Amino acid sequence: MHAILDPAVKSFVPVPDGSHFPLYNLPYGIFSPAAGESPRAGVRIGDHVLDLSLVEDAGLLDGAGLPRGTFSQPWLNRFMELPAENRRLARILIHGLLRQEEPTLRDNAGLRRRALVPVDEVVMHLPVMIRDYTDFYSSREHATNVGIMFRGKENALMPNWLHLPVGYHGRASSVVVSGTDIVRPCGQTIAPDAEAPSFGPSRLLDIELEMGFLVAGENALGAPVPVDEAWDRIFGMVVVNDWSARDIQKWEYQPLGPFNAKNFATSISPWIVTIDALMPFACAAPAQDPEPLPYLREKERRTFDIALTVDLEAPEADGPVTICESNFRYLYWTMAQQLAHHTCTGCNLGTGDLLASGTISGPDKGSFGSLLEITWRGSEPIALPGGGQRKFLADGDRVTMSGVCAKDGLRLGFGEVTGRILPAVEPGQ
Amino acid sequence: MHAILDPAVKSFVPVPDGSHFPLYNLPYGIFSPAAGESPRAGVRIGDHVLDLSLVEDAGLLDGAGLPRGTFSQPWLNRFMELPAENRRLARILIHGLLRQEEPTLRDNAGLRRRALVPVDEVVMHLPVMIRDYTDFYSSREHATNVGIMFRGKENALMPNWLHLPVGYHGRASSVVVSGTDIVRPCGQTIAPDAEAPSFGPSRLLDIELEMGFLVAGENALGAPVPVDEAWDRIFGMVVVNDWSARDIQKWEYQPLGPFNAKNFATSISPWIVTIDALMPFACAAPAQDPEPLPYLREKERRTFDIALTVDLEAPEADGPVTICESNFRYLYWTMAQQLAHHTCTGCNLGTGDLLASGTISGPDKGSFGSLLEITWRGSEPIALPGGGQRKFLADGDRVTMSGVCAKDGLRLGFGEVTGRILPAVEPGQ
Numbered sequence: 001m002h003a004i005l006d007p008a009v010k011s012f013v014p015v016p017d018g019s020h021f022p023l024y025n026l027p028y029g030i031f032s033p034a035a036g037e038s039p040r041a042g043v044r045i046g047d048h049v050l051d052l053s054l055v056e057d058a059g060l061l062d063g064a065g066l067p068r069g070t071f072s073q074p075w076l077n078r079f080m081e082l083p084a085e086n087r088r089l090a091r092i093l094i095h096g097l098l099r100q101e102e103p104t105l106r107d108n109a110g111l112r113r114r115a116l117v118p119v120d121e122v123v124m125h126l127p128v129m130i131r132d133y134t135d136f137y138s139s140r141e142h143a144t145n146v147g148i149m150f151r152g153k154e155n156a157l158m159p160n161w162l163h164l165p166v167g168y169h170g171r172a173s174s175v176v177v178s179g180t181d182i183v184r185p186c187g188q189t190i191a192p193d194a195e196a197p198s199f200g201p202s203r204l205l206d207i208e209l210e211m212g213f214l215v216a217g218e219n220a221l222g223a224p225v226p227v228d229e230a231w232d233r234i235f236g237m238v239v240v241n242d243w244s245a246r247d248i249q250k251w252e253y254q255p256l257g258p259f260n261a262k263n264f265a266t267s268i269s270p271w272i273v274t275i276d277a278l279m280p281f282a283c284a285a286p287a288q289d290p291e292p293l294p295y296l297r298e299k300e301r302r303t304f305d306i307a308l309t310v311d312l313e314a315p316e317a318d319g320p321v322t323i324c325e326s327n328f329r330y331l332y333w334t335m336a337q338q339l340a341h342h343t344c345t346g347c348n349l350g351t352g353d354l355l356a357s358g359t360i361s362g363p364d365k366g367s368f369g370s371l372l373e374i375t376w377r378g379s380e381p382i383a384l385p386g387g388g389q390r391k392f393l394a395d396g397d398r399v400t401m402s403g404v405c406a407k408d409g410l411r412l413g414f415g416e417v418t419g420r421i422l423p424a425v426e427p428g429q
Numbered sequence: 430m431h432a433i434l435d436p437a438v439k440s441f442v443p444v445p446d447g448s449h450f451p452l453y454n455l456p457y458g459i460f461s462p463a464a465g466e467s468p469r470a471g472v473r474i475g476d477h478v479l480d481l482s483l484v485e486d487a488g489l490l491d492g493a494g495l496p497r498g499t500f501s502q503p504w505l506n507r508f509m510e511l512p513a514e515n516r517r518l519a520r521i522l523i524h525g526l527l528r529q530e531e532p533t534l535r536d537n538a539g540l541r542r543r544a545l546v547p548v549d550e551v552v553m554h555l556p557v558m559i560r561d562y563t564d565f566y567s568s569r570e571h572a573t574n575v576g577i578m579f580r581g582k583e584n585a586l587m588p589n590w591l592h593l594p595v596g597y598h599g600r601a602s603s604v605v606v607s608g609t610d611i612v613r614p615c616g617q618t619i620a621p622d623a624e625a626p627s628f629g630p631s632r633l634l635d636i637e638l639e640m641g642f643l644v645a646g647e648n649a650l651g652a653p654v655p656v657d658e659a660w661d662r663i664f665g666m667v668v669v670n671d672w673s674a675r676d677i678q679k680w681e682y683q684p685l686g687p688f689n690a691k692n693f694a695t696s697i698s699p700w701i702v703t704i705d706a707l708m709p710f711a712c713a714a715p716a717q718d719p720e721p722l723p724y725l726r727e728k729e730r731r732t733f734d735i736a737l738t739v740d741l742e743a744p745e746a747d748g749p750v751t752i753c754e755s756n757f758r759y760l761y762w763t764m765a766q767q768l769a770h771h772t773c774t775g776c777n778l779g780t781g782d783l784l785a786s787g788t789i790s791g792p793d794k795g796s797f798g799s800l801l802e803i804t805w806r807g808s809e810p811i812a813l814p815g816g817g818q819r820k821f822l823a824d825g826d827r828v829t830m831s832g833v834c835a836k837d838g839l840r841l842g843f844g845e846v847t848g849r850i851l852p853a854v855e856p857g858q
Contacts (some may be wrong), residue, residue, distance in 0.1 A: 021521075132602050137685060158683050163626050164617050168685035169598035169692070173561050173777050174650055183651035185774035188593050188722065197592050199722045210715060221603055221694065222612035222854060245774070254587050257686025258596035263598070264774040265650065293617065293628045344628075345614035345674070345693040346854070348602050425651060425775070 005091075006282065007410040011098045013116060014045035017152055020404065020413025022046075023098055026091060027236070027271035027414070028076055031122040039125045040072035041079065043094055044271050044415070050098065054115040060097055060104060064090040075129040076272070080216045080235045081351040087216075087235075124270035126177045127238075128214055130207045131352040133175055133266070133335040134342060135210070135242060136167040138333035140286075142361035145214045162290060165333035165341050167358075170242075171263040175354060177270050183265040184395060184424040187248035199425030202245035204378075205393040209310050209369030209401055211328050212356035213335050214272055221348040227340035228299050233349065236272040239308070239403045239417045240356045243267065246392070247370055248314040268354070269403075269417040278410065281305045281405040285334045294425045295344055296337050305329050306403045306414075308360060310369070315396035318386030323374055326360050326367040328403070342378060395423045434520075436709065436839040440527045441535045442545060444475035449833065449842025451475075452527055453741060455520060456843070457505055457665070457702035460551040468554045470500035470508065472523055473700050473844070476548045479527065483544040489526055493519040504558040505701070509645045509664045510780040512695060516645075516664075520705060538855035553699040555606045556667075557643055560693070560781040562604055563771060564639070564671060565596040567762035569715075571790035594762035594770050596787075599671075600692040604783060605700050607846040613824060613853040614693040616677035630853030633807075634822040638739050638798030638830055639669040640757050641785035642764050643701060650777040656769035657728050662778065663764060665701040668737070668832045669785045670847045672696065675801055675821070677806045697783070698832075698846040706841060710734045710834040714763045724773055725766050734758050735832045735843075737789060739798070744825035747815030752803055755796040756790050757832070824852045 011023040021027070021044045031042050031049055040053035052071035055061060061071075065086050068078050079087065097105045105112055137143055140157075143166075147156030160166065184205055188199040216235040219225050225233060242262065246269055249261030285301040305330035313320040338355055347354075359369040368374045371392050378391035393399070396422040404413040440452040450456070450473045459468050460478055469482035481500035484490060500507050508516065518773075526534045534541055566572055569586070572595075576585030588594065613634055619626040645664040648654050654662060671691065678690030708719050714730040735757035744750040762770075767784055778784075788798040797803045800821050804810055807820035822828070827849040833842040 014739065132600060158681065159619075160617075160626070160680055165680065166681070166685055169600055169688065171561060171598055171776060173602070173779055173782070176650065183775050186653070186724075187590075187774050190588075197589070197722070199724055220607065222851075224615070224854070248774070251589055252593065252595070253684070253686075253687070254589065255682070256595055257682075257684070259596050259598065260770070260774045260776070263771070263776040290625065292487050293626070295615075295628055341689070342692070343690045345677070346612050347600060347689070347692040350602055353602070398603050422651075425653070 005366040007096050010100045012100050013045045013048055013098060019046050020415050022412055023095065024410065025273060025277050026094055027273045027277070028127065029271045030074060030076060030125040030127045032125070033117045033122055035123050038343045039074040041073065041076060044119065045098060048116045049114045049115060049119055049122050050094070054111065055088055055097065057219050058111060059324070061090055061093050064093055066090060070334045074125070077129050080128070080214065081179050083086040083290050084232060088276065091274065097377055106312050116268060124177055124179065126175065126346045127270060127272055128352045130175050130354050131174045131350050133170040133172040133354045135356045135358060136165050136333065137358040138165050138331045138337050138338065139359055140332040141330065142359040142369060142373065145361060145368065149377055154297040163292065165338045167338065167342065168257045168268065174263055175266045178267055178419070180267060180419060181422045182265045182419045183422045185245050185248065185259045185260070186424050187245060187249040187425055188251055190251045197251060202248055205244035205391070206244045206246050206371045207310065207399050207419065208242035208244055208359040209308060209324055209326060209357045210242050210359060211237055211306065211403065212240040212268060212354050213237050215349045215353040215355065216351055218350045219343060219348055224346055225343040226338055227296055227336050230336035230339040231275070233339060234275050236274040237268040237278065238272055239401050239414045241267040241399060241401055241417050241419060244358060267417050267419045269271050269414050271415050273412070273414055278304050278405065280410055281407055283329055286332055288332065295340060296338055298334065301334060303329050303331065304335050304405065305407070308401065308403050311400045312382065312390065313351060314384050314388065314390060314394065316388050317384035321382070321385050323382055324367060324369055327358060330360060330362045331357055393421050395421050399419050434524050439529045440474060440530050442474045442477055442527060444682065448475050449844050451841055452524065453839065454702060454706050454841040455523055456702045456706065458700045459503060459505060459554040459556045462546045462551055464552050468503040470502070470505060473548070474527060477545045478548055479523070480544045480546060483540065486524065487540060490522050493522055495519060504555070505556050506558050506781045509557070509643065513661060520703065534823050537568065553606055553608065555604065555700055556699060559601045559604050559783050560600040560779050562599040562783045562788060563596055563764065564599045564785045565594050565767050566787040567594050567760045568788055568790050569761040570759065570792055571788040571798060571802065574790060574797065576713065578806055592721065593771060594767045596767065596771065599684045599695065604691055604695045604697060606694055607848070609696060609848060610851045611672055611694045611848045612620050612851045613851050614674050614677065614689070615855055616689045617673060617680055618676040619680045626680060629855070631677055632676035632821070634850065635673045635675050635800045636739065636741060636828050637671035637673055637788040638737055638753055638755060639671050639733065639785045639788060640666055640832065641697060641783050642666050644778045644782040644784065645780055647779045648772060648777055653775055654769055654772045656725055656765050659765035659768040660704070662768060663704050664718070665703040666707065667701055668698040668830050668843045670696040670828060670830055670848060671785060680759045696846050696848045698843050700844050702841070702843055707733050707834065709839055710836055711721055712758055714793040715761055717761065724769060727763065727765055732758050732760065732763050733834065734836070735834050737830065737832050740829045741811065741819065742827040743813050743817065743819060743823065745817050746813035750811065750814050752811055753798055755791045755798050757789060759789060759791045760786055803856040822850050824850050826850050
């Protein structure tokens with residue numbers, strides 16, 4: 001079903017050793033070749049971006065049956081909503097064009113110069129017009145850690161957690177592309193033992209290491225997607241930083257869940273790695289006990305082995321420090337289960353929906369995906385290189401998350417999602 | 430600031446006594462003149478819809494400075510994102526065109542025949558491409574009733590409730606226009622004393638009587654909207670039925686809030702009544718104690734006097750029964766406070782966002798806005814006309830909500846939002 005290209009094939013475009021973007025990967029993004037130029041679609045290869053709008057205009061993707069101008073849009077949605085067969089054909093044709101031995105683009109000096117843009121010249125944009133954004137809570141380790149902190153060890157997991165992939169609706173408008181600065185949010189918080197809340201900049205600004213998938217195609221309202229058909233609706237994946245204001249969250253979240261604590265920004269990596277590209281890294285998801293209800297039972301519990309890292313760079317420190325090494329495969333609930341659960345009521349998912357995993361924590365302290373867990377509510381600060389420490393984020397801090405797959409000599413990655421904290425702007429200023 | 434047209438002026442289009450749609454109202458909607466024809470914008474007057482795309486094409490709105498084709502779009506978003514001044518000019522010009530003494534349209538038999546379509550011939554569509562949907566919880570009476578049922582009288586209101594307008598992100602994709610049938614959702618629920626949940630059709634399907642407002646214009650990410658500037662961002666209002674599966678909600682909602690319990694459908698009335706049209710019905714919002722924090726303190730606490738009714742029509746009953754009479758003015762938190770709170774973190778709101786009020790319950794049992802409250806969790810069933818009763822919704826039930834303003838001889842309304850329950854479709858069927 002999934003066309004797996006030959007990972008051994010090389011490109012005429014140089015790919016540095018250790019690059020996340022070998023010829024095999026070909027993730028999709030939206031870029032401008034230079035600041036001020038119109039956004040269009042591209043794929044990343046090594047340290048270059050292939051301008052798909054030019055390649056499409058030149059007729060080199062004609063075999064894929066794309067509607068004219070598919071890659072000249074400022075979003076990938078038009079491409080994503082095409083039948084899977086057309087999208088696969090496009091990937092195969094793009095792969096073919098970039099092969100070492102294929103002269104069409106290689107020997108067309110003019111097109112090659114225009115269509116292959118060095119990555120340090122481009123401006124990346126949000127790749128998808130995000131319709132609805134849903135955030136799950138699918139890491140057992142994360143849910144357990146948070147549960148222990150707030151409710152004690154005996155009641156760490158809520159009674160529903162092992163039976164369904166808990167999730168909530170997030171804010172789509174504030175999903176931003178990697179590199180966007182994050183303004184520290186203001187909000188209501190209440191000091192311990194205070195009688196009334198106060199308003200001001202969040203003091204417990206946190207990260208959440210997540211991954212998300214982008215939905216392709218529509219199911220009609222009232223028509224659930226069976227769990228074993230859910231994979232056909234997943235276009236590809238990105239790394240997600242779900243910025244979180246813990247002090248705002250603590251005061252506001254009862255009884256309807258997080259709202260202002262999360263609505264100020266969610267950052268995603270700019271390159272969408274397709275499910276086809278990830279197939280060599282498929283692996284079994286964790287066994288589930290108790291067995292889930294039939295609508296969540298998968299014939300094959302598939303997930304991906306994606307190593308994730310989080311680096312923190314504080315302005316006063318001597319360089320960045322790695323604060324988390326986790327893996328997507330730790331998640332208890334799979335993407336297929338999330339999608340099936342989301343639609344079991346008849347909820348319609350559409351092209352461009354973003355479904356994120358929730359914080360991806362592993363079993364050990366070194367693999368926890370939020371500062372809340374890493375510093376255990378601030379009680380065990382992170383030591384910064386060269387002195388100093390962090391409990392939560394300070395102004396000027398930069399957080400960079402990355403994901404890499406490696407197996408049998410094949411290595412590919414997601415690049416990074418990075419963001420820097422700017423000081424708060426209080427209303428009225 | 431708000432141009433208030435003269436309510437005494439009559440139209441050459443007949444307006445039946447008691448109509449929600451006198452010349453003064455002129456609410457905007459999206460309609461097709463007949464099934465299969467392309468959607469375009471219109472205003473409602475009496476029992477007719479004025480086709481604004483034809484009126485605009487004929488040059489009769491030229492003075493409003495609208496970009497060409499503004500009213501030929503399948504959504505109102507392009508119109509809503511225009512500066513308030515242009516939108517007001519459009520309303521004044523449309524009002525002028527429909528006046529009794531104005532011959533331009535009245536005496537142009539051809540245009541009049543094409544542009545004024547009897548309402549029983551048109552198909553109404555969702556009027557706005559809804560970007561993000563947020564649902565608040567702003568009725569003190571509703572929050573108190575629910576709190577008493579689930580936590581007892583002493584702890585009815587959560588500690589945060591009187592300090593901030595509690596809200597959560599809802600599902601935008603499943604917002605549907607009045608008249609859309611609602612398929613009963615399936616989901617996980619747990620029986621009292623059961624050890625494990627089961628999956629099937631919701632047995633406690635409920636309504637929530639709400640109103641919502643549509644946002645006009647954008648604030649940049651990181652730029653809060655001060656509470657006294659919030660009114661400039663409100664385009665108009667609709668009546669909202671936030672269908673809710675109480676049994677799914679009860680099992681899933683801890684700790685991240687309602688998800689599947691609400692994501693299957695939210696219905697809105699098709700005609701957006703502008704804030705300008707509502708200004709004669711402005712009134713003071715309830716006094717607040719404790720005084721809210723400065724960012725939520727309004728120079729003028731303005732709300733609207735809008736009488737709301739809910740009718741239930743069961744298939745086996747002898748006609749409909751009115752199950753709720755409430756009023757928008759009961760709400761403790763105003764629309765301006767909701768908008769200011771939503772953006773105080775820097776969250777960006779955009780044209781087409783829908784912000785709903787939460788269930789609007791009044792002080793008396795007859796004014797409760799959900800079956801949960803009306804039947805007090807099913808313990809006090811509703812008697813149906815001709816026999817039979819209801820605790821929650823049965824298949825075939827139709828619920829119709831309506832809103833009307835009346836003052837000093839001027840009366841206008843929202844029409845209705847109606848929906849009928851269809852039997853569940855279980856996954857795999």
